[in-house]
Amino acid sequence: MEYEPVIGLEVHAQLLTKSKIFCGCSTEFGAMPNSHTCPVCLGLPGVLPVLNKKVVEYAMKMAMATHCRINEMSSFARKNYFYPDLPKGYQITQYALPLAEGGYVDVETEAGRKRIGLTRIHMEEDAGKLVHDEHLPSSYVDLNRTGVPLIEIVGEPDIRSAEEAAAYLRRLHEILVYLEICDGNMEEGSFRCDANVSLRPKGQEIFGIRTELKNMNSFRNVQRALDYEIKRQEYILESGGEVVQETRLWDDTQGVTLPMRSKEEAHDYRYFPDPDLVSIRVDETWIREVEGTIPELPLEKRERFIREYEIPPYDAGILTTSKALAEYYEDVVKVCGKPKIAANWVMGDLLRFVNEDRGDIRTCSISAVSLGDMINLIEEGTISGKMAKDLIQDMYETGKPPRAIIEEKGLVQITDEDALTGIIVDVIRANPTQLAQYRSGKDKLFGYFVGQVMKATQGKANPQLINELLKKKLDQA
Amino acid sequence: MELNQLTIHELKEKLLSREITSVDIVESVFNRIDQVEGKVHAYISLLREDALRGAAGADQKIQEGAGGELCGIPVALKDILCTKGVKTTCGSRILQNFIPPYDATVVEALRRAGAVFVGKANMDEFAMGSSTETSYFGVTRNPWALDRIPGGSSGGSAAAVAADECIASLGSDTGGSIRQPAALCGVVGMKPTYGRVSRFGLIAFASSLDQIGPFTKDVEDCAIMMNVIAGYDPKDSTSVPQDVPDYRAFLNRDIAGWTVGIPREYFRDGMDPEVSAAVKKAIAVVEDQGARCIDISLPHTDYCVAVYYIVAPAEASSNLARYDGVKYGYRAENCRDLLDMYKKTRSEGFGAEVKRRIMLGTYALSSGYYDAYYKKASQVRARIKEDFAEAFKRCDVILTPTSPTPAFKIGEKTEDPLQMYLSDIFTISANLAGIPGISVPCGYSGRGLPVGVQFLAGHFEEGKLLQIAHNYERHAHIERRRPEL
Numbered sequence: 001m002e003y004e005p006v007i008g009l010e011v012h013a014q015l016l017t018k019s020k021i022f023c024g025c026s027t028e029f030g031a032m033p034n035s036h037t038c039p040v041c042l043g044l045p046g047v048l049p050v051l052n053k054k055v056v057e058y059a060m061k062m063a064m065a066t067h068c069r070i071n072e073m074s075s076f077a078r079k080n081y082f083y084p085d086l087p088k089g090y091q092i093t094q095y096a097l098p099l100a101e102g103g104y105v106d107v108e109t110e111a112g113r114k115r116i117g118l119t120r121i122h123m124e125e126d127a128g129k130l131v132h133d134e135h136l137p138s139s140y141v142d143l144n145r146t147g148v149p150l151i152e153i154v155g156e157p158d159i160r161s162a163e164e165a166a167a168y169l170r171r172l173h174e175i176l177v178y179l180e181i182c183d184g185n186m187e188e189g190s191f192r193c194d195a196n197v198s199l200r201p202k203g204q205e206i207f208g209i210r211t212e213l214k215n216m217n218s219f220r221n222v223q224r225a226l227d228y229e230i231k232r233q234e235y236i237l238e239s240g241g242e243v244v245q246e247t248r249l250w251d252d253t254q255g256v257t258l259p260m261r262s263k264e265e266a267h268d269y270r271y272f273p274d275p276d277l278v279s280i281r282v283d284e285t286w287i288r289e290v291e292g293t294i295p296e297l298p299l300e301k302r303e304r305f306i307r308e309y310e311i312p313p314y315d316a317g318i319l320t321t322s323k324a325l326a327e328y329y330e331d332v333v334k335v336c337g338k339p340k341i342a343a344n345w346v347m348g349d350l351l352r353f354v355n356e357d358r359g360d361i362r363t364c365s366i367s368a369v370s371l372g373d374m375i376n377l378i379e380e381g382t383i384s385g386k387m388a389k390d391l392i393q394d395m396y397e398t399g400k401p402p403r404a405i406i407e408e409k410g411l412v413q414i415t416d417e418d419a420l421t422g423i424i425v426d427v428i429r430a431n432p433t434q435l436a437q438y439r440s441g442k443d444k445l446f447g448y449f450v451g452q453v454m455k456a457t458q459g460k461a462n463p464q465l466i467n468e469l470l471k472k473k474l475d476q477a
Numbered sequence: 478m479e480l481n482q483l484t485i486h487e488l489k490e491k492l493l494s495r496e497i498t499s500v501d502i503v504e505s506v507f508n509r510i511d512q513v514e515g516k517v518h519a520y521i522s523l524l525r526e527d528a529l530r531g532a533a534g535a536d537q538k539i540q541e542g543a544g545g546e547l548c549g550i551p552v553a554l555k556d557i558l559c560t561k562g563v564k565t566t567c568g569s570r571i572l573q574n575f576i577p578p579y580d581a582t583v584v585e586a587l588r589r590a591g592a593v594f595v596g597k598a599n600m601d602e603f604a605m606g607s608s609t610e611t612s613y614f615g616v617t618r619n620p621w622a623l624d625r626i627p628g629g630s631s632g633g634s635a636a637a638v639a640a641d642e643c644i645a646s647l648g649s650d651t652g653g654s655i656r657q658p659a660a661l662c663g664v665v666g667m668k669p670t671y672g673r674v675s676r677f678g679l680i681a682f683a684s685s686l687d688q689i690g691p692f693t694k695d696v697e698d699c700a701i702m703m704n705v706i707a708g709y710d711p712k713d714s715t716s717v718p719q720d721v722p723d724y725r726a727f728l729n730r731d732i733a734g735w736t737v738g739i740p741r742e743y744f745r746d747g748m749d750p751e752v753s754a755a756v757k758k759a760i761a762v763v764e765d766q767g768a769r770c771i772d773i774s775l776p777h778t779d780y781c782v783a784v785y786y787i788v789a790p791a792e793a794s795s796n797l798a799r800y801d802g803v804k805y806g807y808r809a810e811n812c813r814d815l816l817d818m819y820k821k822t823r824s825e826g827f828g829a830e831v832k833r834r835i836m837l838g839t840y841a842l843s844s845g846y847y848d849a850y851y852k853k854a855s856q857v858r859a860r861i862k863e864d865f866a867e868a869f870k871r872c873d874v875i876l877t878p879t880s881p882t883p884a885f886k887i888g889e890k891t892e893d894p895l896q897m898y899l900s901d902i903f904t905i906s907a908n909l910a911g912i913p914g915i916s917v918p919c920g921y922s923g924r925g926l927p928v929g930v931q932f933l934a935g936h937f938e939e940g941k942l943l944q945i946a947h948n949y950e951r952h953a954h955i956e957r958r959r960p961e962l
Contacts, residue, residue: 039577039578039579042804043799043804044577044578044579044805045559045565045567045572045575045577045680045681045799046557046558046559046565046577046581046676046677046678046679046680046681047579047677047678048676048677048712048713048714048715049714050711050712050713050714051714078795080794080795080798080842082798082801082819084801084803084815087799087803087804088798088799089795089797089798089799089801090795090798141803141804268843268844270794270795270839270842270843270844270847271842271847272791272792272795272842272847272851275683275684275685275715275792276681276684276714276715277714277715278714278715
């Protein structure tokens with residue numbers, strides 16, 4: 001039988017607010033354990049949470065960017081469970097009344113564009129971290145992360161393959177990072193994903209029994225885990241078995257999903273409205289205010305690049321993978337006015353440098369102005385494209401603007417007709433045999449002469465000018 | 478009269494005229510404590526040295542002509558209020574050594590007003606009880622009859638004021654925990670509107686019901702205390718940003734032309750005849766003062782106790798989850814693993830009544846039961862609120878008994894939780910509706926036990942309560958007795 005996977009993803013994104021969701025502590029990553037804590041996030045007796053307004057605004061941005069409906073009234077609830085990284089014994093989250101509901105994102109797949117629905121986006125607080133001592137039977141609790149704001153983005157079970165899942169995640173990731181509300185760092189856990197997976201016979205309406213996958217901390221792992229899990233469930237169903245509804249962990253080294261130690265039966269989180277917090281009311285004015293701060297999003301930008309700069313969709317796709325790269329590209333175009341040539345240089349040499357060094361476009365030693373100016377130098381004929389290949393390497397290594405390097409190294413292209421004619425005459429004179437052959441009809445030898453001239457000028461001659469003058473001299477009789 | 482027997486306003490006069498010093502008052506209070514605390518046991522911890530130092534500081538301020546509203550006045554705090562650097566137990570073994578690194582907002586407010594803290598008053602464990610018998614630190618005795626309970630859960634705060642072991646005190650009221658002990662100890666006790674006083678630093682029992690309020694020797698002192706503790710606090714999202722009137726401005730006014738609602742559901746059989754008689758006399762007093770008493774109905778009254786014992790334990794089961802032995806407080810020894818540590822710590826750290834309520838609340842919130850219990854209770858709670866809203870369209874205030882009986886005997890109801898729960902039958906509704914209430918002494922039983930009358934008003938109408946309570950106090954001519962200790 002042919003099976004169809006049904007996948008729904010839950011994404012947790014840490015918000016980039018300076019302070020925590022319910023207290024004034026810093027959200028900075030990597031500080032000394034428990035140094036970013038206070039009585040509120042430590043859950044001491046008698047303290048009360050106060051909602052950070054920025055968190056609501058950031059969550060609203062994501063909701064708007066994904067076409068969700070923002071509820072005029074939403075509220076917080078408590079999710080009760082015991083764990084040492086959860087100092088209050090409950091997590092403050094949104095349950096019955098989330099901030100936003102019913103949105104979607106469009107993703108590009110091999111089969112074309114597909115729309116994936118979003119059930120809801122809600123705000124909640126992160127838990128702390130346990131550090132287990134390898135030598136002693138004890139664990140340490142670090143509560144720096146406790147109370148760091150999260151949004152949970154719950155997707156509809158609209159995804160039908162691991163590839164689609166990865167595309168969906170990349171899209172969410174891209175939007176979050178574009179909005180500058182999440183740093184998107186999957187290794188540090190700022191962007192985390194759980195997946196619900198089930199299989200059903202193709203054509204069947206009803207969903208099969210699902211498993212929940214956790215512990216996939218990269219896009220690649222999400223795809224691998226889903227591929228594995230789909231095959232695993234397929235094998236069970238094919239052999240007449242039944243999938244067990246359970247939570248499974250992705251094991252990266254073995255490349256398999258394993259049942260999470262069956263510590264207890266299904267949790268009963270005993271959700272109920274948090275009586276310490278009042279309802280969140282979002283009015284039209286606030287919505288408009290936040291709306292005004294939303295930048296152009298990747299998809300729109302991509303379409304605009306194709307339209308405005310007339311570059312191929314592939315180029316537009318690469319150039320808009322990050323807001324910083326897109327901005328860089330647009331700055332280059334602003335300086336040189338040659339969108340396609342700029343695209344080639346940015347996507348080619350420049351990205352190669354940056355990627356090889358695992359660098360960041362924002363701190364790249366070649367500024368957008370420098371690169372644009374380099375393109376201008378080519379266009380002006382001051383340097384040749386070939387020279388530019390060396391020049392950009394120098395620019396990257398030294399961080400100097402192109403004109404400074406040209407001056408230092410005397411790299412200016414020979415465009416003086418008289419000087420070049422002299423060199424050409426010398427070259428023709430030095431190659432009488434080839435000249436005779438050329439004149440007797442071996443046109444291909446023209447290239448040979450160009451090469452000789454280039455060699456004689458150390459590549460500094462303007463190729464167009466060489467062609468022009470050489471032709472004249474060779475054809476002169 | 479000894480200084481410790483006087484009211485805040487009487488002492489303030491003497492302090493300002495330099496007739497006495499704050500140190501004199503504090504010494505007088507601690508003399509009294511030395512004499513009677515062994516019998517009453519109103520306190521979990523005493524702050525003698527801090528208080529004397531505070532009093533000296535207050536005297537300095539008074540000399541300089543500075544000093545706040547309560548400058549130099551010895552006040553007791555229920556041990557549910559966090560005090561920076563001072564052990565705060567909440568009456569529980571699980572917090573027996575807990576020292577908060579912060580003050581509750583009300584404690585800060587009292588400090589700013591110059592109050593001197595006498596000690597931390599005894600209470601039912603986590604404020605769960607109506608008799609102060611569930612405290613891990615022993616029972617508080619009613620100063621009027623040492624074999625009887627002082628009421629609860631703020632029994633220590635009430636007994637301390639009644640026994641003149643302080644001048645005034647703070648308690649907290651989740652279902653009657655200020656008003657009921659005030660009635661049983663013969664003092665004035667007010668539960669303000671939910672949101673009127675910040676809950677920051679009040680160790681939570683049931684967050685949607687808890688409210689801090691004062692115990693005082695008379696209504697004027699109650700107004701003075703309210704002036705200090707009421708107000709919006711950015712640290713408590715449920716506190717309300719509404720201006721605080723000068724509550725003293727409501728004193729010495731008449732109530733002619735007022736309508737006082739007498740809810741028929743609060744005057745049914747089963748009530749102690751002596752309580753009934755005393756409250757009926759109170760009705761006559763207010764009528765005498767020109768108020769019109771009318772029969773009203775609060776139709777959902779019968780559901781109050783049931784609703785309360787769903788909502789309060791549900792919230793408590795979550796609020797008390799933080800006491801897990803991981804970060805602070807009591808932790809059991811010799812635990813096999815994490816789960817074992819949780820179980821042992823909480824089994825040993827909490828008393829029977831707290832565990833009973835955690836179980837009740839956990840059950841009420843469980844999946845499959847949530848709709849039938851918690852959700853239904855929330856819906857009925859909304860009806861109870863409506864009852865009051867309707868009633869206050871017809872009357873200015875409502876008058877009821879505070880407690881169905883005077884103080885009962887120690888141990889009398891500990892084996893029967895339901896009987897115990899019913900002692901809050903007249904006070905619970907105000908917490909469910911979020912409205913303010915005040916209990917004022919209205920007489921004595923044949924045994925000489927105090928009886929209280931309760932006034933209730935609409936949200937943020939504390940002024941009205943003080944107006945009628947003060948008027949009543951002045952005209953009821955209740956014999957001023959003192960407990961013999």
